[in-house]
Amino acid sequence: MSFSSDDAADKAIEDVFEQHVDNFIDQHVDNFIDQQINKPKRRAYIERHREQGHEDLWNDYFSENPTYPPEMFRRRFRMTRPLLLSIVDRLSNEVPYFRQRPNAHGRYGLSALQKCNAAIRMLAYGQSGDTYDEYLRLGESTALLCLEKFNDAIIKLFGDEYLRKPTPAYLQRLLDIGEVRGFPGMIGSIDCMHWEWKNCPRSWRGQYTRGHGKPTIVLEAVASQDLWIWHAFFGLPGTLNDINVLDRSQVFSDIIQGRAPKVNITVNGHNYRMAYYLMDGIYPKWSTFIQSIPLPQGLKAEIFAEKQESARKDVERAFGVLQSRFAIVKNPALLWDKEKI
Structure with a gap:
């Protein structure tokens, strides 16, 4: 009886000790796991020399x-x-x-x-x-x-x-170049370019995608013959056409607010006090826009259409040179933030 009672006491002490040990180990293991989960992960350092x-x-x-x-x-x-x-x-x-x-x-x-x-x-x-x-x-x-x-x-x-508007001296240079090319009073050509946005957020794809194409961002620019882009308006969704972009652009803000440069030109016996731009047929027929003739009849109309279509390619040529020199504009935009783009 004495031996059996001693064995029972030892067994009880051993069970209590094992229980305390198990609780101690479980507590510390749980704390260690919590620390590892909540511990911020460090970047792997690479010695790049x-x-x-x-x-x-x-x-x-x-x-x-x-x-x-x-x-x-x-x-x-x-x-x-x-x-x-x-x-x-x-x-x-x-x-x-x-x-x-x-x-x-x-x-x-x-x-x-x-x-x-x-x-x-x-x-x-x-x-x-x-x-x-x-x-x-x-x-x-x-x-x-x-x-x-x-x-x-x-x-x-x-x-x-380098992003300023033309100074009076440079404006006069643009007018002189336009007059030599047969367009007195012309200070550049205007057009829009679409830049594909690869990482456009899914919730925005509807307003940046036209038809079944890919999301794009519109760049409106005015360029001269020497490929100087002196007006750039960027960031509008690709679903907008050139007219919608023009309605939101600031290209004519100086004219509206009376800060436009003073220009005096005479064409066919008529005096004009505003400079004008060359563009394609989608733009509205304003006095500051000179468009081509869709179906020219006669030698005079054919010559005018040929000269106008040739001169208005300055902005498209500027887009082409920009994309060839800086391929980041030619390739789809990989950034997520439109402000950074």
Whole structure:
């Protein structure tokens, strides 16, 4: 009886001990699982040796004896080397993002040349962000951020000069060119271009898709013979035609508000005080629009239609050159945010 009572007591103590151990283990395992689930995941760090990327880039294009000649530089970067260096210098001095600064360990980050080259190559070739990871040594997310910062900086630093409306001197130059071409008072041609939006949100596809096509965003532009796009209106849905876009555009805001430049021209004995644009037949018949003759009758009408249709191709030629120089506009837009596009 004594042996059996001792065994029962030991068994009870052992059961209580095992119960406490199981509860302790279960509690700590549950806490560990909760911590792992709620713990923020860290990005996988890849040592890309960004210093080597900057050195290779400098030796290939920017050293005293570069690997590639200036004509290849011009073709690949869509600009000359002095122009690119001046842009990089100004960005690194005036935009904090493009300044090369050391981190907490004293190691310097990506150089301004690497960031600008990533953005320019994405604009020029329209490829994904990780295409040049092996050469420039920066990841896809960093390349996309460089593209966004580069565009914002270019608009901020150079927009007032290169996106401005024609100055009086340049307006007179446009009028002189138009008169030489047989259109006195003409200051450019106007038209619209559609840019495909691949990642258009599904809830927006109905208003950005025309027929059975793909979602597009409309760009309205006015261009001169030298391919200068001095008016650009972008962002409207692709379901709108040229007339609907014109109704929302600001191209005639100066005329409506009385700030239009003063122009005095005489055509067929009639005096006109407003400049005009060349366009195709979809636009309304306004005094500031000169259209072609659909079915010209007679030699005079045929010559006018031929000259008008030839001169109004300036804006379409500007669209073509823009897409050939910067393939990001030719290829479907890959971004999700329309403001960034």
